[in-house]
Amino acid sequence: MKIEGRGILITGASSGIGLSLSTLLARKGAILVLTSRKIERLKEVANEIGSAFPHIPTPLATPCDVANRESVCRLIKSCVNHLGGIDILINNAGISVYGDTEKTPLKEFHSVMEVNFFGALHCMLEVIPLMKRQGKGLIVNIATVAAKHGVPYMGAYCASKAALVAVSQSLRAELSKSGISIMIVYPGYTKTNIFKNEKKVGGAHRPPGPYATASKVAEAIVRAIEGEKRDLVLSPGGKALTLFQGLLPWLVEKAMERIASELRDKEEVSNG
Numbered sequence: 001m002k003i004e005g006r007g008i009l010i011t012g013a014s015s016g017i018g019l020s021l022s023t024l025l026a027r028k029g030a031i032l033v034l035t036s037r038k039i040e041r042l043k044e045v046a047n048e049i050g051s052a053f054p055h056i057p058t059p060l061a062t063p064c065d066v067a068n069r070e071s072v073c074r075l076i077k078s079c080v081n082h083l084g085g086i087d088i089l090i091n092n093a094g095i096s097v098y099g100d101t102e103k104t105p106l107k108e109f110h111s112v113m114e115v116n117f118f119g120a121l122h123c124m125l126e127v128i129p130l131m132k133r134q135g136k137g138l139i140v141n142i143a144t145v146a147a148k149h150g151v152p153y154m155g156a157y158c159a160s161k162a163a164l165v166a167v168s169q170s171l172r173a174e175l176s177k178s179g180i181s182i183m184i185v186y187p188g189y190t191k192t193n194i195f196k197n198e199k200k201v202g203g204a205h206r207p208p209g210p211y212a213t214a215s216k217v218a219e220a221i222v223r224a225i226e227g228e229k230r231d232l233v234l235s236p237g238g239k240a241l242t243l244f245q246g247l248l249p250w251l252v253e254k255a256m257e258r259i260a261s262e263l264r265d266k267e268e269v270s271n272g
């Protein structure tokens with residue numbers, strides 16, 4: 001698929017992977033609508049992109065809380081006014097919560113589900129009828145390697161992203177004759193603000209690395225869009241997990257147990 005001239009809506013465009021994706025897609029000539037909750041930062045991003053790439057219209061920066069269906073409704077309306085239609089929707093907005101799953105307050109499970117699962121679902125429910133009328137469209141859902149298998153201390157996050165993968169796969173089959181494609185992306189650890197902003201429940205710490213850069217992840221996603229891939233698994237750990245999950249599931253379980261004990265905070269070990 002050629003990116004040039006495509007109308008693309010990117011959620012979570014103000015930071016990290018979404019910011020890198022926006023810059024890269026602008027360089028390739030896409031016409032962009034960028035969204036996130038904090039409009040000031042989003043406007044800065046849109047203006048920076050507009051100055052760096054004068055060959056495309058300055059992206060439209062429009063605020064939206066994807067967890068709120070009405071907010072998404074307004075977003076899609078302004079998107080259609082600006083672009084005339086939507087060729088590609090990139091569901092990238094996301095938040096995280098980290099620490100002991102059993103100590104994670106239920107309200108944190110709800111918050112992470114509201115953004116990572118319902119946020120993407122709200123956007124899809126608004127965009128699919130439009131894409132059906134267009135007879136074509138691509139939806140790119142940014143999941144995570146941790147949606148392939150539950151990872152220690154990420155219970156709420158894994159659950160939200162596994163739910164996103166499941167609904168994406170259901171829709172992919174149901175929409176197979178509609179001209180709408182759904183790509184699922186499974187990034188591994190990537191150096192972004194998500195870790196600074198995440199709710200920390202305690203009991204464990206994040207691994208020291210390795211972390212990919214957001215620009216490398218964005219490059220791989222753009223290549224996958226151009227190559228019309230259906231699934232994109234990133235990071236050596238993610239690729240190994242995908243391979244061994246089917247072949248040697250016990251090995252994956254052992255690896256998860258090892259990760260759980262490596263990342264457990266010391267005082268938690270001594271307290272039992």
Ligand SMILES: NC(=O)c1ccc[n+]([C@@H]2O[C@H](COP(=O)([O-])OP(=O)(O)OC[C@H]3O[C@@H](n4cnc5c(N)ncnc54)[C@H](OP(=O)(O)O)[C@@H]3O)[C@@H](O)[C@H]2O)c1
Nearest residue numbers: 012014015016017036037038065066093094189190192194
């Ligand atoms: N970093 C990683 O290691 C990693 C690995 C696998 C998958 N991912 C996924 O990649 C995606 C991007 O994450 P990132 O690492 O680039 O994080 P990030 O730098 O924290 O960016 C998250 C973006 O989402 C927006 N956002 C958060 N809540 C929102 C809401 N309710 N409505 C609209 N926008 C919202 C944020 O802007 P506002 O705060 O202004 O709303 C921001 O633009 C997420 O879906 C994440 O789960 C990340």
